[in-house]
Amino acid sequence: EVQVLESGGDLVQPGGSLRLSCAASGFTFSNYDMGWVRQAPGKGLVYVSVISGSALTTFYADSVKGRFTISRDNSRNTVHLEMNSLRAEDTGVYYCARRIPSNHFDSWGQGTLVTVSS
Amino acid sequence: EIVMTQSPATLSVSPGERATLSCRASQSVSNNLAWYQQKPGQAPRLLIFGAYTGATGIPARFSGSGSGTEFTLTISSLQSEDFAVYYCQQYNDWPLTFGGGTKLEIK
Numbered sequence: 001e002v003q004v005l006e007s008g009g010d011l012v013q014p015g016g017s018l019r020l021s022c023a024a025s026g027f028t029f030s031n032y033d034m035g036w037v038r039q040a041p042g043k044g045l046v047y048v049s050v051i052s053g054s055a056l057t058t059f060y061a062d063s064v065k066g067r068f069t070i071s072r073d074n075s076r077n078t079v080h081l082e083m084n085s086l087r088a089e090d091t092g093v094y095y096c097a098r099r100i101p102s103n104h105f106d107s108w109g110q111g112t113l114v115t116v117s118s
Numbered sequence: 119e120i121v122m123t124q125s126p127a128t129l130s131v132s133p134g135e136r137a138t139l140s141c142r143a144s145q146s147v148s149n150n151l152a153w154y155q156q157k158p159g160q161a162p163r164l165l166i167f168g169a170y171t172g173a174t175g176i177p178a179r180f181s182g183s184g185s186g187t188e189f190t191l192t193i194s195s196l197q198s199e200d201f202a203v204y205y206c207q208q209y210n211d212w213p214l215t216f217g218g219g220t221k222l223e224i225k
Contacts, residue, residue, distance in 0.1 A: 045205055047214040061213050104152035108161040
């Protein structure tokens with residue numbers, strides 16, 4: 001069974017940093033892209049970042065480019081999202097999801113809440 | 119950036135009836151479109167990919183159609199568990215973009 005589990009969400013002050021982690025199991029991890037999608041309270045889904053299975057290619061939404069860094073460790077089946085210079089508008093639930101290469105997200109974690117507030 | 123527009127924002131339908139949800143892309147996405155269902159407090163769940171292919175375990179009452187810029191998600195006979203928010207998403211080009219969602223509520 002495919003499982004994806006996020007962790008690391010917390011309350012952080014504006015300008016601060018946070019590192020999210022995502023542990024995956026039940027599939028050959030390096031064969032799949034992994035991504036992060038966030039959802040502000042009461043709002044819709046917004047793509048944040050994707051990393052290819054080989055970790056050679058990364059993509060970012062313009063709103064986080066230069067502030068967030070996605071990485072993965074294929075030996076540990078984990079993905080990380082390093083978030084710096086956090087803003088109030090970064091607040092929301094961050095979902096980690098498995099992505100079929102060049103295709104859709106097919107398995108999602110339950111999310112981890114990030115709150116950026118003073 | 120490809121803008122995805124869903125309509126209506128809210129749809130009120132009675133159980134047992136058919137629901138038709140629309141998604142429009144600002145430029146062609148071919149058939150590189152997925153639909154997701156999200157219930158309160160839960161993660162999104164993949165329903166349809168490739169515009170019309172049902173994901174594993176999705177009931178046959180869910181169907182997708184369309185290509186290019188116009189897409190439709192149809193739920194043939196609404197069950198109580200189908201009342202949720204539905205999102206479309208294009209993966210034809212970067213950045214990946216989602217529609218704003220359609221809330222399907224009980225009439």
